[in-house]
Amino acid sequence: MAQTKKSVSEFIQDAFCPMVAVLCSYDAESICRKNNLTFAELIQPFCRLPTEVSYRDPSNNLITLKNLRLEIKDFNSLPPQNTLAKKLLNDSVSSALNNGIVNNEHEISTEQYELRIRNTTPWFDAWRDCFLRISYNGDHEYLKNYLACIMVVSTSHLDPMDAFAKLVQQQNLQQQQSPAKLPKWFMTNIYKYFVLLHDVTEGEESKAVSVFGDLKQQYGAGNCHLLQINSKRAGQTSGDTDAATNMPDPWRLYVKQSSSTTQQQQESQSISRKESSMSDSLSNLTELIDQELNITTSISHPLSSFDTSSSDLTSIGTTDEGYDGSSITSASTIIHGACLTLSDHDRIHVFMNEFVTKGLLLWVETNLKTFNEQITSRRGLTKFFSMPKKLFGSSTTTAKNVPSTSSTNLTNDSMEIRRAGDLAFLFQNYEFAYNNYYAAKRDLSRDQAPTFYAGVLEMCCLSNFMQESSASKAYPAQYMDEAIDIYSLACRLPIFATRCVLMSTEILKSREAYDQAVQQFLKLSQEDSDLRGALFLEQASHCFLNYRPPYIRKYAFYMVIAGHRYLKAGQRLHALRCYTDVLSIYEKPNWSLALDHINFTLGKQSASLNHSNDAIRSFNALFAPNNRIQNAQQQINFFKEYLTVFNQLTNSQTILPELPVPVIDNSTIKILLAGQQQPQIGTQVSNCNDFDFDETRKVWSDLERTITALDRRASGTRTQINLFTSRTHNQQHPIAVANETIRVEFYVRNILQVPLLLSEVQILWKHSSNSWKRKSSVSAENVEDSKEFTNDTLTKQSDEPVECDTLTDCVVFPNDTLKIELSLRPRRPGYVTILGICYRLNILVQNISDQTTWPYGIKGKTLFHVKGTRLNSNHKERLNVMYGVDKRLELQVIPEAPLLQIEYSPMPTAMFYKTTEVDEYNNCEHCRYHTESDYAAKPEERQPKVKIIVGKLQ
């Protein structure tokens, strides 16, 4: 997986392309400045040759170079400093997070898992490109040394010939000075090319021609070029805006990159100056950066002699977007190439083409020939010496016959072979390169020069691979393993080991040897750099998916480790991405310790990134009811973190957050209308009187049945149901009366190992003056009518239409259930929905000091979810799991009505039909309640007295 855009061979070719330095005289630079560009920048967009070019190798075969690209850098440019390099790498990863998101997924489905996997990992590609761009050259190789130097002088110079001579001298001095400083050169006689820059609008044509003539005479016609630019005056462009906007700007990509580099460079410098005043995050970052690349070679990075004037040229160049910047039309403050016309662009194209075909390639051809001759002559010598070796068998003792005198020179000879190989490799003569590398490998043993040996092994593999179809030998994968081992373990050069892994894994992936790619990625994932470790682990885990059958669980595991490393490297977003990608794989039942770990990390990190919804979702999952094996201490830890995060995140919210614990047993919810007028707080956890109708339910229904059977007159009337449970028929809305108490009873269960403290428990309600059915069709005119009230807010409202009683405190013990009863009284008619309960949640821990951190806990809610009985009346309902409607929580409140209260004194053990006597009447002028026993003659025949109170309560 993790496919990249480029093909593997293109990738390798681009990673190693010939380097060319540019040395400019001051006047030439000032001509280029008119375009807001340096000369190196000016020609950079043109450094990929659009046409095929060819040259002949030592055995006179024609080698065709396709898509040759040169890397052109200013003479004074330096590789970025350590800290900056690390920052660049970090930034490349973090900024590439959302690149190429669209259409970038494919599905993997096995028996048990359905996954959606990203096709590409743009952050890895970005990191890799950045890494290859800023990585420097080792002493054991020549791949990134400058092959050639372009000297540039303009015709406006008073004595251009002298200026050229001075530039050549400057280059020579730089190359010969000791100790050697950057930049490094390929060999003693590098290729020099001379460019006479001519400003068409300012310079004289005749002078240009005459100087160019002299130049050709002195340095040879093939090595010189007269480049005419600036055909347009800078002033002209302002008048002709249309033309200016239509001009392509191929520099935008290159220069933007370099300017941001400059900025960062300055930033990092300023950071290092005022280290004391740095913010935490920045210091963390720099620390991370410091670990990033463990550069321990002998190369002196010229930090001290840092030249700011040239800093804007640092590390430009390897983006190979080519000549297509025209499509980008976004406005930029600086216009590049304002003085250049399209014909100027063409001239630069021609210049690059001539430079390569008439100059550079000829030089390459001759040099390869020379190398070849040197090597063959030397090889003849070694053959002569190794003859006895062959004759007497390959026993190790005979190896001593090889003259010991040559062993001192051996390195030099090998270096020459290596140089030849590198040159051939850069110019795509892979067969010649392979032969040389292989010869160098044979010459040297691993112990003599481990770094050199590893480098040769690496290049052996690469050149073998690049020979593609013509490769006579099988790809030597074990060479690469050995090279990585030597680089990372023996030489402690992780930067080269990294380069090896990058190249090798691409090759292995293209050959579908995913298991070997995984091995190599994992080899380097343990090393010091967290960012690289994370990226490699992630790539390895993607490789697991390419196994047949895919190793999905391995993928998940390594993604988790990668996420962990991303966290260490300070890349939070990438860490979140890793964890969320594999979350579903661990959602199989009972991997709860692993799942908790992921959820906990996700929650903590989302919280620190202020993704409050994600954070809360992750934390809620921690307290999910199926989670039973986590121990109490861990749950206390989770809960503490949860409380902290919660308080941070919900400060700005207006509605109450939903809490995961305790769990409400929805089947036990009971609603009792017309409860007691005055709630009495009993010993129970309740704020109203105890009611338990389940036990007496049968008695009540029996009684009701008897009455209906006896009293024919009552047959037309309908019984008024006052109690609603999961077993009653709840298709109708219960009808409550304003100002009368409604009581709610339910059970809560604590699934955690920690006792929970609930306080300020209240019913959560919603009151509206409109019925539920019309809710959807509420028009704008009666908005005032249909105003809804709810206590589902954190702000206290006045004039609430429903009054609630509050239960101050209750404790739910671990793995225990508790019955809670609450009451509410609607104040006005309308429609009241009981949504759930709101409460303040805290944990009860023995340690007092813990509790003081959150003295009030968190305020939140838990909602009721009721459903009717399972439907079973037709075929469809039987096949599916369908439930009937349940309206017990949606109460219709009718206006205040008289209430009849009957008190018996004393309570009779048995009563008979029509024998109750009403003794006292309270407030009953309008009451038409009479019984025949009212007129019983003798007082002693009278039945127990009944007191009837009718009227408004309170």
Add this chain to the structure above:
Amino acid sequence: MTSSSSNYYFVIVGHADQVVYEIELGGTTGQIAPTTDNRHLNQFIAHAALDLVDEAMWRNSTTYLKQVDKFNEWIVSAYVTAGGLRFLFLYEHLPRTGEDGLKNFLTEIYETYVKLLLNPFYIPDKPIRSGAFDKKIQTIARKWIL
């Protein structure tokens, strides 16, 4: 990771990759190991080893698969039942009774599991929450791992 050298983790994984039974065993006593903060690591490693177990069980004709996976210092051995249930055993060092002891341990657990299956109230692939089973496993552990 602290002092976990003598700790073992045993897990039974069902057909849909769900945990059927898991237990942490202290090597020296056979008791349930004191809980540490890294308990999730056991699960992660065991879960990741499933891929290799699935592969190895088709290569071997035996039920006991020996070592199938290794992550850092943790080694995973596996036993696959005839019904396709996977027993994983996580350890850093082999128990004192060695490879054979481990094999016997897993085989005896399998026998105990088969007895559990005879219980009509136990539904296969559902989590095992039985105190007797716990005790039996610990006894077997004490016998072979001690």
